[in-house]
Amino acid sequence: MGDLWLVLRKFASNARSVATLAPSSRFLARAAVRGIDWSRTTCVVELGAGTGPITAELVNAAPPDVRLIINEFDPDFCRVLRQKFPGTDIFEGDARRLGEVLAERGITRVDYAISGLPLTHFSPADRDAVIDQVGQVLSPDGEFRQLTTAPWLYRRLYRRYFRDVSFKLVVRNFPPGGVYSCRGWIPPGDRPAG
Numbered sequence: 068m069g070d071l072w073l074v075l076r077k078f079a080s081n082a083r084s085v086a087t088l089a090p091s092s093r094f095l096a097r098a099a100v101r102g103i104d105w106s107r108t109t110c111v112v113e114l115g116a117g118t119g120p121i122t123a124e125l126v127n128a129a130p131p132d133v134r135l136i137i138n139e140f141d142p143d144f145c146r147v148l149r150q151k152f153p154g155t156d157i158f159e160g161d162a163r164r165l166g167e168v169l170a171e172r173g174i175t176r177v178d179y180a181i182s183g184l185p186l187t188h189f190s191p192a193d194r195d196a197v198i199d200q201v202g203q204v205l206s207p208d209g210e211f212r213q214l215t216t217a218p219w220l221y222r223r224l225y226r227r228y229f230r231d232v233s234f235k236l237v238v239r240n241f242p243p244g245g246v247y248s249c250r251g252w253i254p255p256g257d258r259p260a261g
């Protein structure tokens with residue numbers, strides 16, 4: 068109840084950036100992490116972690132030598148994340164600073180980036196900034212995963228940024244949602260306008 072209440076309170080005060088009435092269900096959280104090839108993974112970034120349902124799955128599944136970088140900009144959510152996942156690298160701040168934060172840590176390659184950010188509520192410039200910072204560090208066979216509670220609706224949007232976009236539906240979530248899996252980042256110069 069604690070996490071649900073906190074998300075509801077945050078939604079009431081800042082609906083655009085929280086963009087959900089409840090934390091992701093464990094079904095959605097598992098779908099976000101399912102299929103990660105841990106044998107070839109050295110670094111995973113999570114953006115917009117909230118109260119940490121995806122983080123919990125990552126922390127449980129990741130082998131000890133895999134680097135996890137967890138991002139969230141709300142200080143109350145960050146407090147919850149630090150309590151639940153002591154010792155985890157939590158970057159408290161705006162996801163638009165991702166490139167800088169990875170550089171400070173000497174990270175030049177990320178294998179998976181999992182985003183719960185409400186990217187469709189971002190301005191196009193801010194959305195480009197986040198996705199392109201991910202794209203620049205994503206390994207050639209790396210994957211960007213975006214959670215959504217608007218199944219299929221934004222496939223075209225993510226196709227602007229990635230050559231290969233697929234969608235996994237998760238019905239057992241409130242509301243029903245899913246995960247976009249995106250591979251093959253398209254640099255801005257090679258992208259169709261719009």
Ligand SMILES: C[S@@+](CC[C@H](N)C(=O)[O-])C[C@H]1O[C@@H](n2cnc3c(N)ncnc32)[C@H](O)[C@@H]1O
Pocket residue numbers: 084085086087089090091114115116117118119120121138139140141144160161162163182183184185214
């Ligand atoms: C839809 S919630 C998802 C929370 C969590 N991942 C989950 O699945 O329950 C979006 C989260 O992104 C965070 N957020 C929104 N804009 C952000 C930004 N620019 N940088 C970092 N976090 C942001 C919000 O504070 C919120 O916790």
